[in-house]
Amino acid sequence: MEYFLQQLINGVTLGSIYGLIAIGYTMVYGIIGMINFAHGDIFMIGSFTALILIVLLGVTAAMPVAMLVMALVLVLVLAMAFTAVWGWAVERVAYRPLRGSFRLAPLITAIGASIALQNFVQISQGARNKPLQPLISGNFKLTDGGPDGSALIVQLSYVQITIIVVTLLLMAGFTLLINRTSLGRAQRACEQDRKMAALLGVNVDRTISLTFVMGAALAAVAGVMFLLYYGVIDFYIGFLAGVKAFTAAVLGGIGSLPGAMLGGLLIGLIETFWSGYFSVEYKDVAAFSILAIVLIFMPEGLLGKPEVEKV
Amino acid sequence: MSTEQPLLRVRDLETYYGKIQALHGVNMDVYAGEIVTLIGANGAGKSTLMMSICGSPQAQAGTIHYEGADITRAQTYQTMRSGIAQSPEGRRIFPRMSVLENLLMGAMVSKPEYLDEDLAKVFALFPRLKERQHQRGGTLSGGEQQMLAIARALMSRPKLLLLDEPSLGLAPIIVKQIFEAIGELNKREGLTVFLVEQNAYHALKLAHRGYVMVNGVVTMSGTGKELLSREEVKAAYLEGGRH
Ligand SMILES: Nc1ncnc2c1ncn2[C@@H]1O[C@H](COP(=O)(O)OP(=O)(O)O)[C@@H](O)[C@H]1O
Ligand SMILES: [Mg+2]
Numbered sequence: 001m002e003y004f005l006q007q008l009i010n011g012v013t014l015g016s017i018y019g020l021i022a023i024g025y026t027m028v029y030g031i032i033g034m035i036n037f038a039h040g041d042i043f044m045i046g047s048f049t050a051l052i053l054i055v056l057l058g059v060t061a062a063m064p065v066a067m068l069v070m071a072l073v074l075v076l077v078l079a080m081a082f083t084a085v086w087g088w089a090v091e092r093v094a095y096r097p098l099r100g101s102f103r104l105a106p107l108i109t110a111i112g113a114s115i116a117l118q119n120f121v122q123i124s125q126g127a128r129n130k131p132l133q134p135l136i137s138g139n140f141k142l143t144d145g146g147p148d149g150s151a152l153i154v155q156l157s158y159v160q161i162t163i164i165v166v167t168l169l170l171m172a173g174f175t176l177l178i179n180r181t182s183l184g185r186a187q188r189a190c191e192q193d194r195k196m197a198a199l200l201g202v203n204v205d206r207t208i209s210l211t212f213v214m215g216a217a218l219a220a221v222a223g224v225m226f227l228l229y230y231g232v233i234d235f236y237i238g239f240l241a242g243v244k245a246f247t248a249a250v251l252g253g254i255g256s257l258p259g260a261m262l263g264g265l266l267i268g269l270i271e272t273f274w275s276g277y278f279s280v281e282y283k284d285v286a287a288f289s290i291l292a293i294v295l296i297f298m299p300e301g302l303l304g305k306p307e308v309e310k311v
Numbered sequence: 312m313s314t315e316q317p318l319l320r321v322r323d324l325e326t327y328y329g330k331i332q333a334l335h336g337v338n339m340d341v342y343a344g345e346i347v348t349l350i351g352a353n354g355a356g357k358s359t360l361m362m363s364i365c366g367s368p369q370a371q372a373g374t375i376h377y378e379g380a381d382i383t384r385a386q387t388y389q390t391m392r393s394g395i396a397q398s399p400e401g402r403r404i405f406p407r408m409s410v411l412e413n414l415l416m417g418a419m420v421s422k423p424e425y426l427d428e429d430l431a432k433v434f435a436l437f438p439r440l441k442e443r444q445h446q447r448g449g450t451l452s453g454g455e456q457q458m459l460a461i462a463r464a465l466m467s468r469p470k471l472l473l474l475d476e477p478s479l480g481l482a483p484i485i486v487k488q489i490f491e492a493i494g495e496l497n498k499r500e501g502l503t504v505f506l507v508e509q510n511a512y513h514a515l516k517l518a519h520r521g522y523v524m525v526n527g528v529v530t531m532s533g534t535g536k537e538l539l540s541r542e543e544v545k546a547a548y549l550e551g552g553r554h
Contacts, residue, residue: 182419189405189416196403199365201391201420201467305407 002143002152007276008269013160013229015268016167020222021245022252022260023174024087024215030191030255031211032099037110038090040242041117042216046083046223047233048121050075051130061135068135076166076224080217086117087216088209096205114238121235131232136162163225170221171261174214178257187211191255240284244271247291253304262302266290316379318343318471318503319364324373326356326363333359335527336373341471346497346504348514348535350548351524357507358400360524361475365397366390377471392420396469400476400507402460406449410440413448413459417466425468433462436492454485461489465496471503472496478510486510490517511548515539523548 021043028036053059059071094109139157178184189197190207198204226241227233244267252263267287274286294302317340326334333356341347351357363370364377366387375383382390391397396417405413414433418426434441437458443451451459457477464472474493478486490513496502508514515521515535523531523544531538538544 182415185408185412185416186419188408192405192407193403195367196399196405197416198367198387199391199397199399199403200416200463201388202416203386203388 002154003276005142005154006152007272009154009156009160010276011269011272012265013163013268014272015265016163017222017225017229017264018241018245018248018267019261019264020167020170020218020225021241022248022264023171023257024219025246025249026252026254026256026260027187027211027215029249031187031208032095034095034106035110035246036090036095036212036215037107037242038094038113038117039215039219040238040240040245041114041121042083042087042090042238043219043223043226043241043245044121044233044235044238045086045117046079046216046220047227047237048125048130048223048235049082049220050079050224050227051132051233053078054132054135059135061133061137072135072228076221079224080220083220083223084213084217087212087219090117091209091212096208114242118235118238125235127235129232129234132227134159134231136228159228163229166221166225170218174218175257183207183210244284244287247287251291251294251301253301256301256303256305259301259303315342317341317376318378319505320374320376321360321364322374322376324360324363324370324375326359326368326370328359328368333527334363334370337524337527337529339522339529339532341503341505343470343503344497344501345520346493346506346518348506348508348518348521349524350508350511350514350521350538350544352547353509355524356527357524358475359527361397361399361473361505361507364390364473365395391467394468394470395473396464396467396471397473398457398460398464398475398477400479402456404448404451404456404459404463406447408448409445410448410451410459411444413463414440414444414466417463419467421466421468429466429468433465436465436496437462454481454489457481457485457489461492469502471505473505473507475507476509477506478508478513486513493517509548511544512539515544 021039024039025036028034053075057071057075059068059075063071090113094113095106098105098109136159139155142154142156143151145151145153178187186197186202186207189202190204194204226237245264248263248267249260251266252259252261270287270290271283275283319341321337321339324334324337325332337360349357349360362368364375366385370383374381377393377395405416414430418429421429439455440458440462443455448456448459461474461477477489493504493506494517497504506514506518515538518535521533521535521538522529523538531541
């Protein structure tokens with residue numbers, strides 16, 4: 001039971017990170033019908049940006065708590081802003097010039113953009129692992145190890161709390177933005193009928209740009225969380241995290257915002273539980289197998305919208 | 312009327328889809344306060360003209376002037392922010408948005424302080440929409456979708472309303488309702504309307520003036536009454552249309 005609870009906590013944490021990245025895949029797919037294969041690398045850029053900022057600002061665990069919190073918030077916001085610019089640039093350079101050309105063209109430039117971002121970071125930052133001393137340490141002990149002290153102590157670390165809380169807040173805020181604001185409405189309009197959106201005065205190019213910007217900002221948050229959680233990053237982390245988050249988006253139903261969140265959570269849980277109970281080596285296979293099985297029975301994913309509604 | 316400047320002036324307009332030419336030099340005017348209709352057979356180029364006015368696709372030759380300004384090369388969203396609104400062919404309701412959200416999309420380019428007043432206005436015009444305001448657009452009947460498409464266009468407070476075949480596929484009683492609403496808007500508020508129709512009889516009765524389009528060019532023009540009495544118009548566009 002203790003072991004199960006611990007895996008659950010770890011799985012939700014990992015799922016939060018996947019969910020934040022998955023939102024970017026799903027939103028871009030929704031609005032331009034294309035998989036942004038560079039999105040995982042945008043996440044990686046976010047993580048590196050945060051690391052560089054932490055070093056530049058001299059953020060360490062030795063700081064007073066209030067200052068540390070403020071410094072980390074600042075790092076988060078700056079990383080989001082900086083990464084958002086990268087997301088915007090990728091769209092402008094790699095996708096917009098090809099809009100309206102044959103379907104495979106943007107796929108090829110997407111892969112090109114992904115490789116370019118990886119190589120850029122590899123060359124400018126070096127290929128080796130970048131470690132970060134833990135900034136947020138400490139945890140809550142949820143169980144006491146039983147009467148004889150032999151049972152596992154279930155722990156919820158402060159980093160995990162941070163990740164889960166920040167993710168929940170951002171997802172709630174983002175859902176409100178999409179459902180309740182005129183910007184979100186314009187995005188959904190472009191998703192459903194781009195030509196009609198333009199006929200109502202929506203600047204479609206700008207709306208698409210903003211979608212990339214938002215997706216990148218959320219990926220940056222995931223990058224910061226990843227850095228704080230694992231404490232080590234390299235230029236290649238975007239690949240596997242990107243594939244997982246993409247899987248999450250497809251599992252939840254690509255194009256669906258709640259689907260991306262749910263899919264992220266599920267992939268995180270599947271991966272963690274599989275590692276915990278079966279074997280670490282096959283955790284990725286497990287996640288992809290579940291995806292394959294779900295897609296056989298529900299081709300549009302768990303919360304995907306049926307295509308028939310198109311008018 | 313010819314001494315004043317038209318609200319919309321189209322000259323020698325040519326539009327292509329790829330290599331296929333759809334408009335072969337169209338000329339027409341719409342003056343402020345008028346209802347002008349354009350009739351023509353399926354495939355004549357009526358919708359292409361409507362969409363070219365809105366810059367989607369952009370015309371390749373000729374000019375479009377609106378309020379004296381050249382909008383031939385304007386981006387669609389810019390044109391739609393300058394007082395032109397369109398209820399396009401096929402209605403194009405956002406299927407996964409509620410009726411209310413569809414209307415809010417229409418109000419995107421108008422000032423927020425007008426929102427309540429304008430919602431009340433279109434709900435008064437089409438009470439059905441008020442009843443259905445929380446229903447998804449995709450679940451409405453054809454007639455309701457058409458009302459919504461017109462209402463959505465009105466939410467931007469246009470000076471010039473472009474309507475592409477609002478009667479298509481609708482029961483005669485609904486067509487009558489919609490045409491009455493258009494006539495009323497024009498009389499009461501002086502709204503200028505450019506109406507494309509295959510339902511020529513109703514359109515010509517409603518309109519002050521009309522144009523006939525054949526294969527991408529305007530072949531006839533005149534007042535609604537004149538065109539209704541022309542033998543060519545009767546023969547080509549009015550059989551069976553008198554319901
Ligand atoms: N998106 C398009 N791509 C290619 N050809 C088109 C397109 N839309 C219309 N056309 C062609 O342009 C001509 C005019 O069509 P349209 O403007 O829709 O006519 P109408 O509205 O009068 O029925 C037709 O020959 C039609 O086949
Ligand atoms: Mg048409």
